[in-house]
Amino acid sequence: MKIIFDSEAELEAFIHDKWNEEGICCIDDSSPEFLERQLNLNEYGICDLVAFTFYQYEDVRSVDVVVYELKKEKITADAFSQVSRYATGIEQAFKQKDSSLSVSITCVLVGTEIADSCYI
Secondary structure (H helix, E strand, C coil), X not given: CXXXXXXXXXXXXXXXXXXXXXXXXXXXXXXXXXXXXXXXXXXXXXXXXXXXXXXXXXXEEEEEEEEEEECCCEECHHHHHHHHHHHHHHHHHHHHHCCCCEEEEEEEEECCEECHHHCC
16 A cells, blocks of 8 residues: 655654554664654754664663655655765764764665666
8 A cells, every 4th residue: 555645744744653653663663762853963964753772781882773764756866865964963973972882873765766876
């Protein structure tokens, strides 16, 4: 079944509301601890959705971060550079706050199709 949204904001709200209701991100069936909307990374931009899950094993603390960039239409090369910028901003923010924290970042682009210029 295909669901059409009038805007990226509606899609974002739908995903976030489903996570609030069920505790599962409907994009990838993950269960993050936190799912933030419109996370402001200052000069790096504003992320649509960012999921955080924190772990501690003995003396090692880590966080898994998933950046979801939502596109109503086609995913372009600009979207790839956009999520890369967000990943850099998130990594820098964690390094400034706690350099001992191990940070793993995954970027997920959601759209209707991928532009030919994006195939590697």
